[in-house]
Amino acid sequence: MSLHDLKSIPKDQLFFRWPRSYEDVKEERKHRQESLLVAFRLFGRFGFEEGTAGHITARDPEHTDFFWANPYGVSFQHIRRDDLVLVDGQGAVVEGRYYVNESAFAIHSRIHGARPEIVSAAHSHSLHGRALSSMGALLEPLTQDACAFYEDHGLYDDYNGVVTDLEEGKRIAAVLGGHKAVILRNHGLLTVGRSVEAAAWWFITMERSCQAQLLAKAAGPVVPIDHGTARAARDQLGNDDMGWINFQPLRDQVLREEPDLFDQ
Secondary structure, X not given: OOHHXXXXXXXXXXXXXXXXXXXXXXXHHHHHHHHHHHHHHHHHHOOOOEOOEOEEEEEOOOOOOOEEEOOOOOOXXXXXXXXXXXXXXXXXXXXXXXXXXXXXXXXXXXXXXXXXXXXXXXXXXXXXXXXXXXXXXXXXXXXXXXXXXXXXXXXXXXXXXXXXXHHHHHHHHHHHOOOOEEEEOOOEEEEEEOOHHHHHHXXXXXXXXXXXXXXXXXXXOOOOOOHXXXXXXXXXXXXXXXXXXXXXXXXXXXXXXXOOOOOO
16 A cells, blocks of 8 residues: 555544543542652652752642642652652641642642642752742743743742741742742743643743743853744744643653552
């Protein structure tokens, strides 16, 4: 049979993954926990760990003022489901056997409280995010990928040491506003999403976009993408469904290499 004899396959017969909704709260909780495990593995593989710094949280689907977080002092690359910590609205651990990072509660609790539609928030001390944050600068629309953040991230233009104060968490949440990300000056990046997958993907691609911007500007003059084109690219690439979709190939890689990741 020649290629000329082949007929196109109807689009409704082609496979395409799409975010699903859950009617059972236990099933949704399980999915969010599993997505956290994959996200932690990816953050570890990409070198986003810096000692005990860094945290990814997921709102509990039943107790919506509680969130799941990584255990304090455990490597992202070693976290299992029974290591995850459930924290209530006052910062008390209500499920789990580890402490939660004090900064994680101070920042993430205020963000989850200010943005009820947000499921997940991700923050870590990645190398290029830290470098760009030290310049007190925003991401510029220098590449297609960076356009996902065009006019959709803020700059927390202050640094007062390690964040343990809930009031500073509130100020960070205020600068984040309705955006998907915020650059914390002299500190690093923080991203949010309506799914764990989206929040994690935004962090990964934002870190890479910071790297691209630093490299480009160190090499010489840059040519930014114009305002209208950057906004159009953001509208196409910068929604949380696209964040979820872009996360899936990375999820597949992790689960192929660690098929027992979700086992207790």
